[in-house]
Amino acid sequence: MDDKLPGTLPGSRRPGRGPRQAQEIYRATLELLGGGGYDALTVEAVAARSGVNKTTIYRWWPDKDALLGAAIVQSSLLRFDVPDTGTLRGDLSGLVHRLVGLMTGEATSGVVVAALAAVAGRPSLAWLAREFVTDRLAGERAVFDRAVERGELSGSVDPALVLDLLAGAVWSRVMLRQAPVPDDFADEVVKVVLEGCAVRA
Amino acid sequence: MDDKLPGTLPGSRRPGRGPRQAQEIYRATLELLGGGGYDALTVEAVAARSGVNKTTIYRWWPDKDALLGAAIVQSSLLRFDVPDTGTLRGDLSGLVHRLVGLMTGEATSGVVVAALAAVAGRPSLAWLAREFVTDRLAGERAVFDRAVERGELSGSVDPALVLDLLAGAVWSRVMLRQAPVPDDFADEVVKVVLEGCAVRA
Numbered sequence: 439m440d441d442k443l444p445g446t447l448p449g450s451r452r453p454g455r456g457p458r459q460a461q462e463i464y465r466a467t468l469e470l471l472g473g474g475g476y477d478a479l480t481v482e483a484v485a486a487r488s489g490v491n492k493t494t495i496y497r498w499w500p501d502k503d504a505l506l507g508a509a510i511v512q513s514s515l516l517r518f519d520v521p522d523t524g525t526l527r528g529d530l531s532g533l534v535h536r537l538v539g540l541m542t543g544e545a546t547s548g549v550v551v552a553a554l555a556a557v558a559g560r561p562s563l564a565w566l567a568r569e570f571v572t573d574r575l576a577g578e579r580a581v582f583d584r585a586v587e588r589g590e591l592s593g594s595v596d597p598a599l600v601l602d603l604l605a606g607a608v609w610s611r612v613m614l615r616q617a618p619v620p621d622d623f624a625d626e627v628v629k630v631v632l633e634g635c636a637v638r639a
Numbered sequence: 640m641d642d643k644l645p646g647t648l649p650g651s652r653r654p655g656r657g658p659r660q661a662q663e664i665y666r667a668t669l670e671l672l673g674g675g676g677y678d679a680l681t682v683e684a685v686a687a688r689s690g691v692n693k694t695t696i697y698r699w700w701p702d703k704d705a706l707l708g709a710a711i712v713q714s715s716l717l718r719f720d721v722p723d724t725g726t727l728r729g730d731l732s733g734l735v736h737r738l739v740g741l742m743t744g745e746a747t748s749g750v751v752v753a754a755l756a757a758v759a760g761r762p763s764l765a766w767l768a769r770e771f772v773t774d775r776l777a778g779e780r781a782v783f784d785r786a787v788e789r790g791e792l793s794g795s796v797d798p799a800l801v802l803d804l805l806a807g808a809v810w811s812r813v814m815l816r817q818a819p820v821p822d823d824f825a826d827e828v829v830k831v832v833l834e835g836c837a838v839r840a
Contacts (some may be wrong), residue, residue: 526837555759557815558752564817571816595836599808599827602816606807607800614758614810615772615803616765626800634835635796636727 443510446457456512457498464513467505472548476556479506507566511573512552520577526585527628533578534624535606541612554613569603575601603631657713658699663689665714668706673749677757680707708767708821711754712774716747719751727786728829734779735805735825742813743820755814761784 460605466488470479481502485492490619499505510516518540521532540546575598582600585591607627611617620626658664667689668831671680682703701707711717714734719741722733741747758768776799786792787834808828812818 486691551759555756556817558756558759561817567815569818590838591836592838596827599831600836602803602811603828603831606809606811607803608807609810609815610803610807614755614768616762616768626797627804630800630804630832630835632835632837634831635793635801635831636791636833637793 457486457490457494459490460512463495463505464509465515467509468513468515468549471506471552471556472558475552477561481505485529490580501564503566506556508622511570515549516540516543520580522584526581526588526590527632529581530601530604530631531586531624533581534627537605537608538612538619538624541608551613602627602629658691658695660689660691661713662692662715664696664706665710666716668710669716669750672707672753672757677752677761682706687715696784704764708770711767712771712785717741721781723781723785727782727789727791728833728837730782730786731805731829731832734782735809735828738806738809739813739820739825742809752779752814805829
């Protein structure tokens with residue numbers, strides 16, 4: 439039986455299972471991050487908010503960065519199911535919808551903003567972004583594998599590049615420009631990525 | 640003679656010309672932002688660093704946000720010439736190269752990171768990102784207009800959507816994932832956006 443948690447976070451000592459209260463600890467961690475940014479996040483405050491003893495938290499995560507990394511990668515708050523609609527277009531559109539939901543949702547947008555701001559400002563947290571993207575890409579790769587099997591996509595297409603384009607477009611629209619997201623936004627960006635925008639010769 | 644500076648920043652009182660030392664003030668503003676983040680930026684520190692009297696700065700910009708907005712939009716540090724290579728592919732690839740240069744360059748990457756972090760964490764600075772993007776889009780629109788004239792692009796393609804995809808991909812790769820940027824990155828993302836990645840029926 440393989441009971442390792444997904445992802446390997448630098449600095450975290452992880453035995454076979456997470457603590458029973460892991461999701462509560464993660465939720466408290468992300469709420470503190472979303473509420474007051476990286477500087478407001480302390481292990482003491484997480485302990486107070488989650489009702490879990492500080493010693494227990496330190497037993498699992500040596501410092502707040504290790505805890506933040508675990509929370510961002512493993513919290514159910516930031517997870518979504520990978521779509522399986524039967525077409526590449528439907529799956530990618532579903533992914534974009536979910537990303538828009540994460541970046542605009544009442545419970546999540548503040549957390550995502552704070553996480554992005556924390557990572558963007560701190561090279562010491564670069565591993566955290568890489569860890570998150572690697573973890574998500576591992577799940578989303580199935581979308582691309584199925585599309586190759588169905589003959590919709592060449593095996594030479596780099597899933598990471600396509601996801602850079604799609605996730606980046608959502609970020610640019612929602613986070614950077616803070617512009618409205620029209621109902622057809624997901625379909626439009628996916629259409630460009632699948633079909634291209636150039637006039638075909 | 641139209642001597643208005645480009646862009647209209649909320650809260651800034653702008654007479655016909657900027658102060659003679661505008662670029663020095665902008666440079667000091669962005670260096671302080673890049674060095675210590677938004678919190679380290681004060682009008683007092685900008686005055687000390689640029690050697691321009693505080694009163695002069697306040698005469699032009701009522702507070703640090705107005706000054707930061709002017710610096711981000713108008714500083715020559717963050718400006719680049721819009722490419723005109725004769726093809727849409729060449730122009731878009733040139734834009735991506737310039738964005739990668741901005742986000743990785745020694746003199747600029749810290750400033751861009753700090754600006755992104757400041758904006759991402761502060762809804763009160765959303766206007767600043769919009770102002771920046773509107774200003775740049777006004778220049779970059781020429782790339783799309785020329786492509787439509789040459790018959791490379793349909794007039795129905797939304798330039799803002801294409802730039803969300805391209806600029807977002809650079810941000811995702813460089814800033815979020817902090818992953819290496821291969822030499823062919825610009826060509827590859829532009830290829831997907833122009834031709835699509837789906838197998839053509």
